[in-house]
Amino acid sequence: MNSEIITIGTELLVGNILNTNAKYLSEELTTLGFNISKHTTIDDNAYNLETAFKDALLKNDLIILTGGLGPTKDDLTKETVAKALCKNLIEDTQAREKINAYFQAKQIEITPNNYKQSLVIEGSTIFYNNKGTAPGMAIKYNNKYIILLPGPPKELITMFEKDVKKYLLQLTNQIILSKDIHLFGIEEAKVDQILSDILSNANPYIGIYSKTGEITIRIAAYASHKDTCEHLINNILDIIKTRLNEFIYGIDISSMQNALVKTAIKSNKKIAVAESCTGGLIASEIVSISGSSNCFNCGIVCYSNEMKEQILGVEKETLSQFSAVSPQVAKQMAQGVRKIAKADIGISTTGIAGPTSQDDNKPVGLVYVGISTSKNTSVYKLLLSNGQPNERQKIRKISALFAMNEARKAILNN
Amino acid sequence: MNSEIITIGTELLVGNILNTNAKYLSEELTTLGFNISKHTTIDDNAYNLETAFKDALLKNDLIILTGGLGPTKDDLTKETVAKALCKNLIEDTQAREKINAYFQAKQIEITPNNYKQSLVIEGSTIFYNNKGTAPGMAIKYNNKYIILLPGPPKELITMFEKDVKKYLLQLTNQIILSKDIHLFGIEEAKVDQILSDILSNANPYIGIYSKTGEITIRIAAYASHKDTCEHLINNILDIIKTRLNEFIYGIDISSMQNALVKTAIKSNKKIAVAESCTGGLIASEIVSISGSSNCFNCGIVCYSNEMKEQILGVEKETLSQFSAVSPQVAKQMAQGVRKIAKADIGISTTGIAGPTSQDDNKPVGLVYVGISTSKNTSVYKLLLSNGQPNERQKIRKISALFAMNEARKAILNN
Numbered sequence: 001m002n003s004e005i006i007t008i009g010t011e012l013l014v015g016n017i018l019n020t021n022a023k024y025l026s027e028e029l030t031t032l033g034f035n036i037s038k039h040t041t042i043d044d045n046a047y048n049l050e051t052a053f054k055d056a057l058l059k060n061d062l063i064i065l066t067g068g069l070g071p072t073k074d075d076l077t078k079e080t081v082a083k084a085l086c087k088n089l090i091e092d093t094q095a096r097e098k099i100n101a102y103f104q105a106k107q108i109e110i111t112p113n114n115y116k117q118s119l120v121i122e123g124s125t126i127f128y129n130n131k132g133t134a135p136g137m138a139i140k141y142n143n144k145y146i147i148l149l150p151g152p153p154k155e156l157i158t159m160f161e162k163d164v165k166k167y168l169l170q171l172t173n174q175i176i177l178s179k180d181i182h183l184f185g186i187e188e189a190k191v192d193q194i195l196s197d198i199l200s201n202a203n204p205y206i207g208i209y210s211k212t213g214e215i216t217i218r219i220a221a222y223a224s225h226k227d228t229c230e231h232l233i234n235n236i237l238d239i240i241k242t243r244l245n246e247f248i249y250g251i252d253i254s255s256m257q258n259a260l261v262k263t264a265i266k267s268n269k270k271i272a273v274a275e276s277c278t279g280g281l282i283a284s285e286i287v288s289i290s291g292s293s294n295c296f297n298c299g300i301v302c303y304s305n306e307m308k309e310q311i312l313g314v315e316k317e318t319l320s321q322f323s324a325v326s327p328q329v330a331k332q333m334a335q336g337v338r339k340i341a342k343a344d345i346g347i348s349t350t351g352i353a354g355p356t357s358q359d360d361n362k363p364v365g366l367v368y369v370g371i372s373t374s375k376n377t378s379v380y381k382l383l384l385s386n387g388q389p390n391e392r393q394k395i396r397k398i399s400a401l402f403a404m405n406e407a408r409k410a411i412l413n414n
Numbered sequence: 415m416n417s418e419i420i421t422i423g424t425e426l427l428v429g430n431i432l433n434t435n436a437k438y439l440s441e442e443l444t445t446l447g448f449n450i451s452k453h454t455t456i457d458d459n460a461y462n463l464e465t466a467f468k469d470a471l472l473k474n475d476l477i478i479l480t481g482g483l484g485p486t487k488d489d490l491t492k493e494t495v496a497k498a499l500c501k502n503l504i505e506d507t508q509a510r511e512k513i514n515a516y517f518q519a520k521q522i523e524i525t526p527n528n529y530k531q532s533l534v535i536e537g538s539t540i541f542y543n544n545k546g547t548a549p550g551m552a553i554k555y556n557n558k559y560i561i562l563l564p565g566p567p568k569e570l571i572t573m574f575e576k577d578v579k580k581y582l583l584q585l586t587n588q589i590i591l592s593k594d595i596h597l598f599g600i601e602e603a604k605v606d607q608i609l610s611d612i613l614s615n616a617n618p619y620i621g622i623y624s625k626t627g628e629i630t631i632r633i634a635a636y637a638s639h640k641d642t643c644e645h646l647i648n649n650i651l652d653i654i655k656t657r658l659n660e661f662i663y664g665i666d667i668s669s670m671q672n673a674l675v676k677t678a679i680k681s682n683k684k685i686a687v688a689e690s691c692t693g694g695l696i697a698s699e700i701v702s703i704s705g706s707s708n709c710f711n712c713g714i715v716c717y718s719n720e721m722k723e724q725i726l727g728v729e730k731e732t733l734s735q736f737s738a739v740s741p742q743v744a745k746q747m748a749q750g751v752r753k754i755a756k757a758d759i760g761i762s763t764t765g766i767a768g769p770t771s772q773d774d775n776k777p778v779g780l781v782y783v784g785i786s787t788s789k790n791t792s793v794y795k796l797l798l799s800n801g802q803p804n805e806r807q808k809i810r811k812i813s814a815l816f817a818m819n820e821a822r823k824a825i826l827n828n
Contacts, residue, residue, distance in 0.1 A: 013450045015441030016623060019433055022455070027429025036427040037462065039455035041436070048451065055469075192486040193525050199488070208486065209425050212568075218430065273715075279701025280694035283715040287693025290769050290806055298721045301687075301697040301713030303706075307755065311712070311725070341721065355704050386519040388544050390572065392704055 001172055003034045004056040008067035008077055009151055010043040020153055021066045028160060033174035033222055034062060044074040053084055061144055062171070067151030069134035071113045078137070078148055082121045085141055089119040092126055095135045102133050121148075127163040131155040138167055145171060177229035178220035181240055183247040184213060184256065184405050191215050194243050204232045213398040214256070215247075249405055257285040260404045260411075264295035264345070269411050272341030273299040273403075274312050274333040276324065277351035277367055281400045298341035302333070312336035323359065325350050327368050327379040334370030335377055344414075346372035347407050349399050353392045354385070365395050369403045371410050380406060415586065417448045418470040422481035422491055423565055424457040434567050435480045442574060444621065445592050445634040446582055448476060458488040467498055475558055476585070481565030483548035485527045492551070492562055496535045499555055503533040506540055509549045516547050535562075541577040545569040552581055559585060591643035592634035595654055597661040598627060598670065598819050605629055608657050618646045627812040628670070629661075663819055671699040674818045674825075678709035678759070683825050686755030687713040687817075688726050688747040690738065691765035691781055695814045712755035716747070726750035737773065739764050741782050741793040748784030749791055758828075760786035761821050763813050767806045768799070779809050783817045785824050794820060 005025050011017050022039045029036055037060060042048045049068070056063045068077030082089050096118035103110045117134045120126055127136035127149075134150040136159050147164065149156050183191065188210040192199065195217075199206055204221035217240060221232035241248065250259040264271050273282045273296075283299030286292050300311055305324055308314040314332040322328045330350050338346025351367025352359075365385025371378050382402060384395045419439050425431050436453045443450055451474060456462045463482070470477045482491030496503050510532035517524045531548045534540055541550035541563075548564040550573050561578065563570045583590065597605070602624040606613065609631075613620055618635035631654060635646035655662065664673040678685050687696045687710075697713030700706050714725055719738055722728040728746040736742045744764050752760025765781025766773075779799025785792050796816060798809045 012437075013440055013453065014444045014621065015437045015439070015450075016621065018437050019453070023426075023429045023432050025429070026427055030428040036429075037457070038466070039427065039433070039453070041453035043451070052452075187522060189485040189525050189528050190522075193527065196487070199486075207424055207428070207430070209430060210566075218428075220428070275694075275697075278698075279706075280689075280697030280713050280715065281701075283689075283694030284692075284698045287695075287715070287717065288807060288810070290767075292693075293717055297716075297718035298725070299694050299713075299715030299717075300725075301694065301701070301715070302711075303701065303713075304711035307712045311714075311754070340725070353701075353704075383521065386516050390544070393702060394545075394568075396702070 001034050001061040002059065003029055003036050003062040003064065004038045004040065004060045005036060006052055006056060006063065006065045007039070007041045008044060008049060008065065009041075012041045013043050021151065021156055024153070024157060025064055025066070025160070028165070029168070030220070031176055032165070032168050033172050033176045034168070044068055044076065046076050046080050049077065049080045050084055053081060057084070057144060062147070063144070064147045064149065066149045066156055069117065069136070069148060069150045071116050071133070073113075078119065078121055081146060081148060085121070085139065085146070087139070088122045090122045091118050092120045092135065094128065095120065095126065098128060098135075099133045125167065127159050129155055129159060130162065131158045136164065138164075173224055174222055175224070175226060175229060176220055176222045177226065177233060178218055179233050179237060180252050181217040181219070181237070181248055182250045182253060182256075182259070183215040183217065183244060184249050184401055186215060186244070186247045188215055191217065191244065195240065198236065198239060201236070204236050206236065212394055213401045249408065255285070256401050256404045258289050260408045261286060261289040261292045261295055263408045263411050265291065267411050269295060269344040270341065271296050271345045271347065271407060272337045272343035274337035274346065274348040275299065275301050276303060276308070276333070276349055277353045278349040278396050278400045278403070279303060281396050282347060282349070282403055285400060285404070298337065298343070300337055300340070308333065312340070323362070325352055325359070325362050325366060325368065327381065330368035330370035330379045331372070331377050334372035338372045344373065345407050345410055346370070347403050348372075349403055351382070351395070351399060353395045355389065355392060365391065367395065367399045369399065369406060371403070371406045373410055373414050375414065378406070415448050415475040416473065417443055417450050417476040417478065418452045418454065418474045419450060420466055420470060420477060420479045421453070421455045422458060422463060422479060423455075426455050427457050435565065435570055438567070438571060439478055439480070439574070441621070441623065442579070443582075445619065445632060446579070446590055447586055447588060447636050448582070458482055458490065460490050460494050463491065463494045464498055467495060471498070471558060471560075476561070477558070478561045478563065480563045480570055483531065483550070483562060483564045485525075485530050485547070487527070492533065492535055495560060495562060499535070499553065499560070501553070502536045504536050505532050506534045506549065508542065509534065509540065512542060513547045539581065541573050543569055543573060544576065545572045550578065552578075588636040588638060589640055589643055590634060590636045591640065591647060592632055593647050593651060594666050595631040595633070595651070595662055596664045596667060596670075596673070597629040597631065597658060598663050598815055600629060600658070600661045602629055605631065605658070609654065612650065612653060615650070618650050620650065626808055627815045663822065669699070670815050670818045672703050674822045675700060675703040675706050675709055677822050677825050679705065681825050683709060683758040684755065685710050685759045685761065685821060686751045686757035688751035688760065688762040689713065689715050690717060690722070690747070690763055691767045692763040692810050692814045692817070693717060695810050696761060696763065696817055699814060699818070712751065712757065714751055714754070722747065726754070737776070739766055739773070739776050739780060739782065741795065744782035744784035744793045745786070745791050748786035752786045758787065759821050759824055760784070761817050762786075763817055765796070765809070765813060767809045769803065769806060779805065781809065781813045783813065783820060785817070785820045787824055787828050789828060792820070
């Protein structure tokens with residue numbers, strides 16, 4: 001079913017708030033097997049709303065409008081939709097009672113305009129609001145479906161979970177399943193080239209999404225039965241695994257830090273981190289995962305040589321002979337923190353995040369990552385600069401991802 | 415000037431990501447005095463894009479399209495716009511050189527499809543990309559302006575700041591100046607109420623933007639002369655200062671960590687951090703500021719009692735008597751890390767980030783923040799949960815902001 005989401009509110013167009021409703025509804029509708037063709041955001045203006053709504057009605061089977069159901073005179077979503085469909089607004093007794101109850105409970109005096117919210121489009125299915133006073137509604141019109149929902153995310157989400165999902169499910173007998181494959185260490189263009197023969201698939205749909213240092217491949221399959229979806233997905237998954245396995249760090253896992261924490265907990269290994277250039281980023285990302293205390297108890301951010309000596313026991317001679325940004329220091333940092341924390345895996349980073357380097361032989365973006373286990377300590381050299389300005393955050397982020405990925409591999413191989 | 419923002423990407427329509435580009439551009443354009451009539455989001459589909467673009471071209475003076483400038487075959491924004499305007503795509507030598515340089519620096523082999531990104535619409539003004547390989551471009555067409563920008567937010571924002579803002583400013587014959595006032599510790603609704611009498615101003619325009627724990631008030635004034643702008647801004651700034659001064663942590667400063675680092679460097683003070691519940695977040699945010707090594711050399715993430723004792727010298731008795739989440743432990747952590755690092759200011763955090771608490775007397779969201787100076791050590795108690803699920807990141811973030819803000823104040827008062 002082709003669908004459009006129309007979000008209404010001047011606060012969205014002036015950039016005061018993020019359009020979280022459009023994302024939430026898109027995610028939910030996609031999972032329910034609807035195809036979202038468009039998001040439209042317009043201000044609280046009857047003409048703009050009518051134009052956008054009529055245009056959406058021509059092109060879609062389902063239109064969801066959010067916002068503009070409030071009590072004030074610039075809330076005119078249901079008035080405009082009713083006019084466009086040549087339908088009347090009628091008072092819904094239950095909605096009126098709920099408004100009375102709501103204001104009584106809050107001990108706030110009801111103003112006449114509050115009752116504007118008890119008006120609904122004739123012949124519509126009403127979704128009562130458990131978090132506010134504006135009821136939602138759904139209208140069937142020439143085999144098309146129009147749903148009006150309140151703008152405040154809390155009201156919208158509660159209403160969607162409680163009633164709207166059920167309403168939508170009985171409109172379609174199709175389901176959709178999806179799988180996210182997470183990759184590190186490969187460029188989007190390279191992935192696109194390697195998968196070019198399957199990227200134009202309609203079902204399963206294959207999407208490639210990239211963020212700093214990472215690629216996510218999403219496989220989404222539509223069918224009337226769960227098994228068919230799974231079968232469709234697994235066929236593509238096998239192809240992707242055979243072609244890109246070395247880069248895959250997880251499937252349906254939210255992040256690299258989540259992959260590392262889950263792996264460490266599963267194999268009952270403890271991680272400790274000694275960070276220089278990443279400066280707490282690795283520790284912070286590990287701790288962002290709830291339950292990480294089961295595999296992580298110590299992170300040291302040693303931003304000066306003195307601290308590297310004093311806390312991690314890096315040798316003065318090593319620091320003076322090779323300087324802080326060297327494989328030798330990375331090695332001793334990883335070994336040091338592993339001992340201090342009595343951990344199984346010691347991770348270290350030392351490098352030049354920029355924007356400038358004091359040492360001509362050590363360019364911005366030069367990073368050494370150390371991974372120390374009871375068996376051995378490996379050091380990896382990274383060159384992460386493209387010679388662009390403001391690469392500091394990117395260099396730190398990719399160093400952190402690389403280190404967490406190597407730690408994850410070290411756990412699996414030990 | 416009437417404007418429309420068209421964001422392109424299937425990942426937006428399936429709800430994979432939030433549309434932060436539409437918010438960012440709306441915020442910036444509003445500040446520059448443009449009127450945004452509509453946001454449209456469509457998938458990577460030539461027909462849908464052409465329809466949306468032609469419709470926008472009829473109704474607006476300025477159209478900004480973001481996304482679909484990548485190297486893959488489903489990136490077709492410039493191809494579609496060129497076709498709609500009956501213009502050709504031509505290779506831009508400088509863009510091609512930048513692509514070569516980008517891949518050489520990364521030591522990655524260039525795939526032929528990468529050069530697709532060096533094609534631009536004939537007669538357009540090119541915006542070179544400092545964060546990626548896709549150039550942006552602007553075309554004047556029948557007294558209307560069309561701007562194409564890359565989808566990755568980092569690339570888009572960098573390009574907008576560097577070139578696009580200038581380009582837009584010469585379309586309006588006005589000078590625009592703005593000031594951002596950064597607040598911590600006050601709710602958006604409260605700010606709205608306190609400034610209600612001036613919020614409807616047209617010039618200077620006053621925008622209120624909130625993100626986790628923080629509020630930014632933007633004052634933007636346009637006039638034909640710089641002095642007039644400054645005069646308009648300063649009048650409003652004075653009003654805001656008299657009403658909200660206690661909450662202001664900085665003016666035109668990018669972040670709390672930036673405010674802290676600048677304050678510390680200016681007063682030649684050294685900071686050290688001992689983190690439990692924030693788990694490296696404070697260290698990481700401090701280190702994200704280039705030059706932070708001048709005021710920061712040590713961060714300790716002690717996620718277990720053992721580490722708190724061993725590294726920070728927190729007393730065993732204190733831990734057993736009061737437990738890790740207590741003002742006593744917060745105090746010893748702050749004092750401990752200050753001594754170890756020979757710093758002027760020791761910052762500590764210990765609390766329950768959630769999602770659950772093992773201790774009935776210590777709810778999720780209970781956080782103690784310690785600030786230790788040579789003169790004294792203060793401990794602050796925070797209760798940061800609203801009883802909602804998934805508050806872990808919010809609790810860690812607000813704790814970090816609070817701690818950095820108190821450290822900043824401690825430096826100013828010492």
